Amino acid sequence: YKVMFPGPTGTNAVEAALKLVRKVTGRQDIVSFTNAFHGMTLGALALSGNVVKRESAGIPLQHQLTAPYDGELGVDVDTVSVLDAMLADSPNSVAGVIVETVQGEGGLHSADFGWLRRLSECCKRHDVLLIVDDIQAGCGRTGTFFSFEPASIEPDVICLSKSISGSGLPMSLTLIRPDLDIWSPGEHNGTFRGNNAAFVTATEALSWWVDDSLTNDVHRKSEMIRAELESIATEHESMRATVRGRGFLQGLHTPIAGLASQICAAAFERGLLMETSGGAASDVVKLMPPLTIEDTQLENGLAILRASVEAAAP
Ligand SMILES: Cc1ncc(COP(=O)(O)O)c(C=O)c1O
Numbered sequence: 049y050k051v052m053f054p055g056p057t058g059t060n061a062v063e064a065a066l067k068l069v070r071k072v073t074g075r076q077d078i079v080s081f082t083n084a085f086h087g088m089t090l091g092a093l094a095l096s097g098n099v100v101k102r103e104s105a106g107i108p109l110q111h112q113l114t115a116p117y118d119g120e121l122g123v124d125v126d127t128v129s130v131l132d133a134m135l136a137d138s139p140n141s142v143a144g145v146i147v148e149t150v151q152g153e154g155g156l157h158s159a160d161f162g163w164l165r166r167l168s169e170c171c172k173r174h175d176v177l178l179i180v181d182d183i184q185a186g187c188g189r190t191g192t193f194f195s196f197e198p199a200s201i202e203p204d205v206i207c208l209s210k211s212i213s214g215s216g217l218p219m220s221l222t223l224i225r226p227d228l229d230i231w232s233p234g235e236h237n238g239t240f241r242g243n244n245a246a247f248v249t250a251t252e253a254l255s256w257w258v259d260d261s262l263t264n265d266v267h268r269k270s271e272m273i274r275a276e277l278e279s280i281a282t283e284h285e286s287m288r289a290t291v292r293g294r295g296f297l298q299g300l301h302t303p304i305a306g307l308a309s310q311i312c313a314a315a316f317e318r319g320l321l322m323e324t325s326g327g328a329a330s331d332v333v334k335l336m337p338p339l340t341i342e343d344t345q346l347e348n349g350l351a352i353l354r355a356s357v358e359a360a361a362p
Pocket of ligand 1: 058062085086087152183185
């Protein structure tokens with residue numbers, strides 16, 4: 049991939065990706081998925097499934113089509129076949145498809161690896177470019193550097209941000225299949241492309257990838273998280289909770305209105321920062337620990353989560 053520094057935030061990486069796939073294909077529409085989140089600037093916002101966020105645009109959000117994410121129509125429906133029909137029905141209008149392998153803001157729905165493979169094949173079949181938005185799920189958060197690696201797909205464009213700087217400093221990247229880099233010099237530019245301090249911390253963060261130890265560690269601790277979340281869900285039947293997500297991007301979904309927020313508030317009182325996920329419904333309690341967390345810190349955090357569920361659950 050060629051590396052582009054599109055600006056300091058995730059939404060900048062997405063905007064650059066959208067402009068490029070439109071320029072390369074000469075087409076205007078982008079397909080995104082139900083419950084997707086890709087950022088708050090107008091192009092990225094048009095791809096978002098969150099109605100409240102969409103309304104903040106103040107103008108119609110255009111040139112976007114929504115396809116059902118994996119599992120959206122029930123376990124028996126392969127939603128790639130819906131996308132397949134949509135693309136067949138609109139030849140020469142769709143430039144690209146953008147997907148998160150785990151929907152970080154939209155409720156921690158995670159796509160099956162087979163589904164991702166079929167999605168990639170579908171895009172190729174219709175000559176449509178595939179953008180993976182790995183801004184939240186990438187950089188090791190699901191265990192591998194790119195979240196799509198276990199699916200063995202090769203997206204045309206990849207967006208990275210958040211953990212890429214290793215320490216929360218502003219940095220984002222748009223990775224481009226080399227033959228697609230048809231930008232003219234300065235065509236997509238701006239002032240704050242490279243935060244110097246973020247380059248230093250990003251270099252340090254990448255040094256953790258010289259061998260498999262971080263990957264192995266994240267996989268091992270992800271199992272600890274999974275087991276603990278499953279156990280909390282089983283013990284608190286009244287929550288009707290299910291475990292969602294993968295790696296260090298897992299959480300508990302509960303259909304009881306307001307409960308996820310109450311659990312996060314109870315965790316805050318006990319010294320643990322947790323956020324909700326799930327768009328306007330906010331019905332998922334979401335974990336997002338640092339990749340370098342120690343076992344004891346993780347155990348302490350999970351114990352606080354358990355106590356917070358005990359305090360808030362009906
Ligand atoms: C998948 C995904 N894409 C894009 C963005 C937007 O990134 P930023 O808030 O840095 O603009 C986010 C932010 O949460 C995200 O999770």
